[in-house]
Amino acid sequence: MWHRLVDLFTSLKLTIICLAAAMVLIFAGTLAQVHLGIHEAQQRYFQSLFVWWPPESRGFKIPVFPGGHLIGAVLLVNLIAAHLKRFRLAWRKLGIHLTHAGLIIMLAGGLFTDLFAVESHMQLAGGETKNYSEDGRGMELAVIDVTGSDLDQVTAIPDTVLRHDRTIDYWSLPFRIVVRNFYQNSRLKMLSEAEDGARPIANQGPGAMIAVQPAPRATGVDERDVTSAAIEILPKDGGSLGTWLVSDALGAPQTFSCGGRTWMIALRPARYYKPYSVTLQKFTHEKYAGTDIPKDFSSRVTLIDPERAVNRDVLIYMNHPLRYRGETYYQAGFQKDDSATILQVVHNPSFIAPYVACVIVAAGLLVQFGYHLVGFSRKRKAALA
Amino acid sequence: MKGYVVYFGLLVVLIAGCDKKSEIKVYRISKAPLEESAPAQQNAMPTNAASPARPAGMAAAASTSVSTPPNWEPQPLSQMRQASFLVKGENGAVADISLVSLGPAAGNVLENVNRWLEQLGQPPITAEKLAEITQRLTTSIGEVTIVDLAGLPKDADPAKDGRIVAAIVPGSASTLFFKMRGNADLAEAQKPDFIKWVAAICAAQTENKSPSMAAMPVAPQDSSAPQIKWKTPEGWTEVPPSSMRYASFSVSGEDDAKIDISIVTFPGEGGGNADNVNRWRRQVGLAPLDDKEITTKIVPMNAGSANFSTVDMAGGDSRVIAAWTRRTGRSWFFKMSGPGPLIEREKPKFFDFLRSIEFSS
Numbered sequence: 001m002w003h004r005l006v007d008l009f010t011s012l013k014l015t016i017i018c019l020a021a022a023m024v025l026i027f028a029g030t031l032a033q034v035h036l037g038i039h040e041a042q043q044r045y046f047q048s049l050f051v052w053w054p055p056e057s058r059g060f061k062i063p064v065f066p067g068g069h070l071i072g073a074v075l076l077v078n079l080i081a082a083h084l085k086r087f088r089l090a091w092r093k094l095g096i097h098l099t100h101a102g103l104i105i106m107l108a109g110g111l112f113t114d115l116f117a118v119e120s121h122m123q124l125a126g127g128e129t130k131n132y133s134e135d136g137r138g139m140e141l142a143v144i145d146v147t148g149s150d151l152d153q154v155t156a157i158p159d160t161v162l163r164h165d166r167t168i169d170y171w172s173l174p175f176r177i178v179v180r181n182f183y184q185n186s187r188l189k190m191l192s193e194a195e196d197g198a199r200p201i202a203n204q205g206p207g208a209m210i211a212v213q214p215a216p217r218a219t220g221v222d223e224r225d226v227t228s229a230a231i232e233i234l235p236k237d238g239g240s241l242g243t244w245l246v247s248d249a250l251g252a253p254q255t256f257s258c259g260g261r262t263w264m265i266a267l268r269p270a271r272y273y274k275p276y277s278v279t280l281q282k283f284t285h286e287k288y289a290g291t292d293i294p295k296d297f298s299s300r301v302t303l304i305d306p307e308r309a310v311n312r313d314v315l316i317y318m319n320h321p322l323r324y325r326g327e328t329y330y331q332a333g334f335q336k337d338d339s340a341t342i343l344q345v346v347h348n349p350s351f352i353a354p355y356v357a358c359v360i361v362a363a364g365l366l367v368q369f370g371y372h373l374v375g376f377s378r379k380r381k382a383a384l385a
Numbered sequence: 386m387k388g389y390v391v392y393f394g395l396l397v398v399l400i401a402g403c404d405k406k407s408e409i410k411v412y413r414i415s416k417a418p419l420e421e422s423a424p425a426q427q428n429a430m431p432t433n434a435a436s437p438a439r440p441a442g443m444a445a446a447a448s449t450s451v452s453t454p455p456n457w458e459p460q461p462l463s464q465m466r467q468a469s470f471l472v473k474g475e476n477g478a479v480a481d482i483s484l485v486s487l488g489p490a491a492g493n494v495l496e497n498v499n500r501w502l503e504q505l506g507q508p509p510i511t512a513e514k515l516a517e518i519t520q521r522l523t524t525s526i527g528e529v530t531i532v533d534l535a536g537l538p539k540d541a542d543p544a545k546d547g548r549i550v551a552a553i554v555p556g557s558a559s560t561l562f563f564k565m566r567g568n569a570d571l572a573e574a575q576k577p578d579f580i581k582w583v584a585a586i587c588a589a590q591t592e593n594k595s596p597s598m599a600a601m602p603v604a605p606q607d608s609s610a611p612q613i614k615w616k617t618p619e620g621w622t623e624v625p626p627s628s629m630r631y632a633s634f635s636v637s638g639e640d641d642a643k644i645d646i647s648i649v650t651f652p653g654e655g656g657g658n659a660d661n662v663n664r665w666r667r668q669v670g671l672a673p674l675d676d677k678e679i680t681t682k683i684v685p686m687n688a689g690s691a692n693f694s695t696v697d698m699a700g701g702d703s704r705v706i707a708a709w710t711r712r713t714g715r716s717w718f719f720k721m722s723g724p725g726p727l728i729e730r731e732k733p734k735f736f737d738f739l740r741s742i743e744f745s746s
Contacts, residue, residue, distance in 0.1 A: 257703040
């Protein structure tokens with residue numbers, strides 16, 4: 001049994017199958033971007049264990065092809081196992097060992113990046129200060145206890161948890177939240193402007209005057225879903241406080257009282273708070289003379305970290321990101337009227353892996369070819385002598 | 386073959402178990418809303434760079450203040466700023482004044498001065514040059530270093546930028562940064578008051594006195610909405626308005642009890658009385674009433690500048706007092722909600738607040 005398993009994971013056939021499957025997956029995933037958009041295609045084809053059919057929720061789904069995570073993981077196991085099986089401690093094998101080690105680090109780094117890297121963005125208007133970045137896609141239902149005089153306690157429920165008819169009962173909340181309706185993408189209209197027969201899905205707050213219409217998922221690079229939900233608040237000691245509409249399209253949090261405390265609820269882009277703040281001092285957007293073609297854009301920000309007594313100005317521009325506390329701030333974009341800068345914030349614990357891997361692979365190839373070159377030249381010298 | 390399935394399953398579970406995006410998170414954040422400390426007004430004015438966070442030691446200066454000139458308009462505080470004012474001069478000139486506190490390691494005068502010079506588009510200076518341009522002010526908590534820097538950054542509006550007057554007070558636990566940045570002439574005119582203010586804050590640190598801040602700013606979120614004025618009752622704290630609110634206040638009581646007071650305005654009728662009152666009733670757990678019954682619950686109130694309709698609803702621990710008026714094509718709603726006992730305590734102030742409201746048209 002064990003031998004068969006070892007044979008399977010160390011076989012070159014498995015490597016070829018994985019590489020072939022990866023080629024097919026990349027081809028299919030690239031074509032899928034036409035209809036799904038880059039983000040959705042990445043999720044379904046590359047950042048998944050399997051590619052499922054049918055993709056939308058129709059009561060059932062079956063895996064039709066291995067996803068990127070599965071192929072990458074199997075390839076990684078295959079590479080490690082094959083290398084261990086054939087490992088021989090000898091100087092002449094050093095180059096091979098180094099090259100394989102580099103490839104393992106590169107594959108593992110890629111998998112870790114996919115699993116653990118968090119990309120978000122921070123949009124700052126002139127003079128604005130923020131100590132959090134926001135997810136580009138993921139939303140969260142923020143339930144905030146605003147009763148305390150100094151601190152707010154936030155219970156952040158990710159949108160992946162919000163599903164139709166799901167009940168959320170969490171220790172930090174004195175009430176249960178029942179998701180009555182959930183729309184990944186939606187359009188909101190005032191009842192007075194909606195077509196005849198439109199009904200509100202909430203009976204509390206501004207939602208009582210708003211009709212919600214489901215919309216197809218946003219697929220464009222510059223588009224994003226307007227996620228909405230109707231949630232009923234049920235105090236744990238009984239009764240109901242009514243149903244509230246929460247939506248990315250509603251600008252303001254809504255307030256209610258429960259358990260003698262004041263609560264705010266809002267559906268907003270998922271936030272990642274930082275122990276430091278960033279203030280935009282100046283955003284510069286230069287164009288080539290007489291054209292609208294961007295020549296350069298940069299953001300001068302002030303970074304303030306009271307814990308580390310840091311207070312410094314930093315210029316962020318193309319290929320010159322700010323790296324601080326494990327996060328990298330790239331100049332990613334700006335609002336159309338230059339009123340705000342958009343910084344991409346990347347937290348990637350394994351960002352160093354590709355650099356290390358490349359250096360090790362290069363060193364391995366150098367050693368391997370160098371070894372053969374030296375051997376070849378020695379043989380040639382001996383032949384000439 | 387079974388063994389393959391087990392190992393394969395373990396691999397799948399290992400990878401699938403790495404999904405962190407489905408976890409509910411609970412965390413605490415400071416009340417001071419950084420993201421709301423930069424309203425539209427700040428977009429149009431120069432900003433103070435030194436805006437440190439949680440002060441230590443001398444941070445008492447954050448919540449205490451001394452009397453300030455009447456033309457210094459208090460601005461909403463943030464987690465970074467312990468005091469913030471805006472001064473307006475002639476022809477649109479403005480200057481931004483702030484007090485912030487950083488750790489003791491942030492007190493290098495030369496580095497800070499060069500950072501400010503860079504903000505003004507000026508080259509850095511040496512320590513020798515710095516010694517020539519600094520002024521010293523001896524206060525009860527030590528010697529204060531004052532610098533007066535001039536320069537206009539490229540593309541900057543001279544009405545809003547051109548000069549920084551700053552004072553640095555190093556301490557063992559923290560460093561205080563006082564800063565005035567704005568129009569050069571206005572900053573020159575305000576400099577004596579600024580220095581007096583610095584000295585007074587330093588004196589207040591020693592005496593540990595904490596006179597209260599002056600007037601509250603009015604920060605409407607809808608520039609197309611007409612302006613209204615009010616007198617903020619004692620004990621009410623104005624919090625930055627949201628996109629749905631014209632203004633917000635909060636009042637804290639014992640045991641962390643807190644009430645929320647809001648001003649909301651809509652063009653038009655803003656919904657019928659029955660719809661609104663029933664919505665508020667549901668918020669405190671009361672059953673809705675029919676139109677006739679609701680009419681009996683509405684109490685008119687003549688507040689001088691306007692006639693309000695008011696309702697007072699209590700259900701369980703919660704209570705809501707709301708007042709509204711409709712004038713010149715707009716509806717204005719004033720609502721106080723929270724725990725019953727605290728609402729009862731603040732009720733007279735709420736009605737005084739309504740009486741203080743002045744509509745601009």
